[in-house]
Amino acid sequence: MPADWQLPPGVSRSLWDYFHDPQVARAYDQTLADTPLLTIDQAFVLEHCRPPGSLIDLGAGTGRLALTLVQHAYRPVAVDLSPEMLKVLGAKAATVGADIPCVCANLVELEMFAEQSFDHAACLFGTLGLLVGAEARRRFVEHVQRLLKPGGVFVVHVHNRWWNLWTAAGRRLLFREMLASWLGRGAAGDYAMPSHQGVGPLTMHLFTYREIVRLLRSSGFDIVEVRPLSLRADGRLAFSWWFGRLRSYGYLVAARKRSVT
Numbered sequence: 001m002p003a004d005w006q007l008p009p010g011v012s013r014s015l016w017d018y019f020h021d022p023q024v025a026r027a028y029d030q031t032l033a034d035t036p037l038l039t040i041d042q043a044f045v046l047e048h049c050r051p052p053g054s055l056i057d058l059g060a061g062t063g064r065l066a067l068t069l070v071q072h073a074y075r076p077v078a079v080d081l082s083p084e085m086l087k088v089l090g091a092k093a094a095t096v097g098a099d100i101p102c103v104c105a106n107l108v109e110l111e112m113f114a115e116q117s118f119d120h121a122a123c124l125f126g127t128l129g130l131l132v133g134a135e136a137r138r139r140f141v142e143h144v145q146r147l148l149k150p151g152g153v154f155v156v157h158v159h160n161r162w163w164n165l166w167t168a169a170g171r172r173l174l175f176r177e178m179l180a181s182w183l184g185r186g187a188a189g190d191y192a193m194p195s196h197q198g199v200g201p202l203t204m205h206l207f208t209y210r211e212i213v214r215l216l217r218s219s220g221f222d223i224v225e226v227r228p229l230s231l232r233a234d235g236r237l238a239f240s241w242w243f244g245r246l247r248s249y250g251y252l253v254a255a256r257k258r259s260v261t
Contacts, residue, residue: 002016008081008106008108008109009106009108009109009133009136009139010106010107010108010131010132010133010136010137010139010140011081011106011108011131011132012132012202012203014201014202014203015081015130015132015202015203016081018082018202019080019081019082019084019085020082020083020084021084022084024084025062025082025084025085025087025088026084026088028061028062028085028088029062029064029088036231036232036233036234036235037125037157037229037235038064038125040229040234040235040252041065041124041125041155041157041252042064042065042068044155044227044252044254045065045069045120045122045124045155046068046072048153048155048224048225048254049074049119049120049122049153049155050153052069052072052073052074052075053074053075053118053119053120054074054075054076054077054117054118054119054120055069055074055075055076055077055118055119055120055121055122056076056077056079056113056117056118056120056121056122056144056147057069057076057077057078057079057122058079058107058121058122058123058127058140058144059079059080059107059123059124059125059127059128059130060076060078060079060080060085060086060089060102061080061082061085061089061125062085062088062089062092063078063088063089063092063093063100065122065124066078066089066093066100067089067092067093067096067098067100070093070096070098070100074120076100077100077101077102077103077118078100078101078102078103079102079103079104079105079107079110080102080104080105081104081105081106081107082104083104086102086104089102090102107123107127107131107140107143108131108136108139108140108143110140110143110147111143113143113147114147115146115147116146116147116148116149116150117147118147118148118149118152119148119149119152120148120152120153120154120155121144121147121148121152121153121154121155122154122155122156123140123144123154123155123156123157124155124156124157125157126157126158126159126204126250127157128140128141128156128157128158128205129158129159129204129205129206129207130202130203130204130205131205132203132205137205137215138215138219141215141216141219141221142219142220144219145219145220145221145257148257149257150257150258150259151256151257151259152256152257153224153254153255153256153257154216154221154254154255154256154257155252155253155254155255156212156216156252156253156255157250157251157252157253158206158207158212158250158251158253159204159206159207159249159250160206160207160208160209160228160245160248160249160250160251161174161189161206161207161208162208162245162246162248163206163246163247163248163249163250164206165246166246166247173191177189177190177191189205189206189207189208189211190203190204190205191203191204191205191206207251208245209226209245209248209251212226212251212253213226213253216253216255220257220258221255221256221257221258222255222256222258223253223254223255224254224255224256225252225253225254226251226252226253227251227252227253228240228244228245228247228248228250228251229248229249229250229251229252230247230248230249231249237249
């Protein structure tokens with residue numbers, strides 16, 4: 001158990017505790033079983049990360065994406081800060097006879113991987129927003145760009161900050177966040193989430209459309225598609241042209257590493 005000053009960059013004490021709780025890892029799949037996004041984002045990865053090849057699954061959790069990719073002829077490598085979740089992933093992979101290399105690592109510190117090691121990369125389910133601090137998130141995205149081969153595709157999911165405008169509780173949340181930012185007591189877009197399974201509160205950074213696009217472009221990616229998401233079963237946002245950046249619950253983004261010229 002490291003002291004607070006020994007925590008890895010981009011990792012809070014609550015996040016460290018969450019990732020190292022065996023009970024959280026064992027209950028993770030059951031807790032999220034009814035979430036439509038779990039199939040929507042995998043279909044998005046399969047659509048954009050073509051043809052099948054090597055893919056680094058960043059924030060792999062218990063392996064829902066990695067295990068799906070194996071079935072479609074991909075060669076995934078699972079990376080997560082949680083040794084407990086990687087144990088669950090390993091057990092699930094052994095059950096189906098899949099060989100999925102697992103690496104326990106902080107997403108902000110990926111120096112162990114060589115440049116241009118992967119054809120594709122994915123970071124799903126709001127994992128990017130769990131990294132604490134804009135500099136940590138930028139370092140992570142720059143690592144992903146370094147690890148991809150020229151033309152490689154990176155798929156990432158983020159939550160939309162402005163979706164909170166549509167509920168009274170969300171507007172109060174936005175107001176408190178803006179006030180804290182103005183007073184220098186927090187960063188714009190950072191929200192304290194309620195305690196989860198006895199651990200927390202965790203901080204989740206919610207992105208605007210412009211923020212995630214700017215982050216990816218400034219790190220050497222070209223945007224292929226930004227798909228706004230709704231809470232519908234199919235995830236599609238009806239009439240996205242009508243205030244879509246305010247109505248979207250989140251975004252799935254496919255970005256391609258710029259080829260060397």
